[in-house]
Amino acid sequence: MSKTTVSEKAGRASPLSVEDRQDMILDAITPLLLEHGQAVTTRQIAECAGIAEGTIFRAFGTKEELINAAVERRLDPEPFRAGLREVDLDMPLEERIRTIVALLQERFTLVFNLMMALGRRGGPPPQEERREFGEIMARALAPDLERLSVSPERAAQVIRMVTLAASVPHLNDAEISTDEITSIILYGIAGRPAETTISVSTDSPTN
CATH class of the missing domain: 1.10.357 (Tetracycline Repressor; domain 2)
Structure with missing residues (x-):
């Protein structure tokens, strides 16, 4: 049985933290929500994020919790x-x-x-x-x-x-x-205030 070398271990990507996984899913869901609204499926979200569907439920619990988190993030x-x-x-x-x-x-x-x-x-x-x-x-x-x-x-x-x-x-x-x-x-829509000319009479008022 072959042994895993140190270099092979070093080359493996570190597992994502819960926060990083949540961020990745939230980044993927917004355009899907704009297109499909509440009808978006967890399968569509998983495919867009490049993850297994079960990962969504481990990160957020339910689809509704995920949608609420996405809205809260955008607000x-x-x-x-x-x-x-x-x-x-x-x-x-x-x-x-x-x-x-x-x-x-x-x-x-x-x-x-x-x-x-x-x-x-x-x-x-x-x-x-x-x-x-x-x-x-x-x-x-x-x-x-x-x-x-x-x-x-x-x-x-x-x-x-x-x-x-x-x-x-x-x-x-x-x-x-x-x-x-x-x-x-x-x-504005006119570019500048209109110029107005006020005529001032110099004649004495008639009594």
């Missing part, structure tokens, strides 16, 4: 907050706003599509969470205070509201691009 605001904090303050204002819009659009679109596919309804983020998002975005806009017609906090609120409205699938007949949203936020 976690921390990766989004981290992306906002990484916005380069040395970029031009236009590019900073575009980066923020892209981050918001990606998050809103994924969450809406996922909840719709699963037939679930979700409420707005807690007020404290929205306030924190606004503060982070306001810091990203602060270097250009002289160019803003509103406070950075108000600008952050407008950016969030416009991007949210543009990202809700059933409210829009056609996809609105990141560049379009950014342009609307920066310049």
